[in-house]
Amino acid sequence: MSGRCDQQRALTCTVKPALYLNMGERPCDAAQSGVCVVDVTLPFGKTADIEEITFQNDYTASVTVRLLRRRPGHEAPAQWCTALRDLSLMDNPHSEGGSQDYYSIHRSQMRAEPDDVASVRLILKQPSSAWLSFSLKNIEMFPHTEPEPEKEVCDWLSDLTLDDHLTQPQDVPDPHTVSSSLQQMWALTEVMQSDQTTASVGRFDVDGCYDVDLISLT
Numbered sequence: 001m002s003g004r005c006d007q008q009r010a011l012t013c014t015v016k017p018a019l020y021l022n023m024g025e026r027p028c029d030a031a032q033s034g035v036c037v038v039d040v041t042l043p044f045g046k047t048a049d050i051e052e053i054t055f056q057n058d059y060t061a062s063v064t065v066r067l068l069r070r071r072p073g074h075e076a077p078a079q080w081c082t083a084l085r086d087l088s089l090m091d092n093p094h095s096e097g098g099s100q101d102y103y104s105i106h107r108s109q110m111r112a113e114p115d116d117v118a119s120v121r122l123i124l125k126q127p128s129s130a131w132l133s134f135s136l137k138n139i140e141m142f143p144h145t146e147p148e149p150e151k152e153v154c155d156w157l158s159d160l161t162l163d164d165h166l167t168q169p170q171d172v173p174d175p176h177t178v179s180s181s182l183q184q185m186w187a188l189t190e191v192m193q194s195d196q197t198t199a200s201v202g203r204f205d206v207d208g209c210y211d212v213d214l215i216s217l218t
Contacts, residue, residue, distance in 0.1 A: 010140040011048050014041050018124070018135045034127050040139055041119040047072070050114035051144035053105045059134040060124045061093040062086045065105060067112060068119040078118055083110035086125070093128035107144060115144070 020036040042048055047070055064085050070078035084105060090098040107114050120141065126134040 008142050010142055012043060013141055015139050016041070034125060036124045036135065038122040038124065038136060038139070039119060040122065040141065042117070047116045047118050048141070049144040050117055050141050051107055052142045053120065053139070054102065054142070055139040056102050056137040057089050057099060058137050059099045059126060059131040060136060061090045061126045061128065062088050063136070064123040065110065066121040066123065067114055067117050068121070069116050070118045071116055081112045083112040083114060093126060094130050
């Protein structure tokens, strides 16, 4: 149950002081009562869909979560409902185990959807008289956000087509122009090769005859 919503900001809310319940008209201390209530309210007129409630235990044996939900667009007054009943926070109320641990209550643990919530009431119980007081610390609530819908195959293909269009190189010459230029260069090369002479130039011949002096010098 331990954990935190580190990637989201907590909702702006007011945590009221713990109110210890009395069995009769005379006030009693926390050890004699065994039950207290902590209200966590959103700003006036605001509601929220809750994903998670986190807190640090302070010698509370179990907690019950009640929600005040106000449906938008409905004239009916807001109504209380029990979302989670008697969630155990300490294995043994008379021992230290779990008395200072951090806890997280996720919306999947609640039997009533925590949507359009205006206030959360935490009912704390501690049947043991071994502790002078009990409560919860660092209470925070985090909003629920809907996950992004999964893409269909056609959506993936559209993204790939768009990416291909965006990644095409810019300022590429027209292939027809390039082909025409290459053909002209090839034709020019053929003309130049055909104009070259095929007559061989002798090394020592002069007017078709050989010079004896040149031959003897070699």
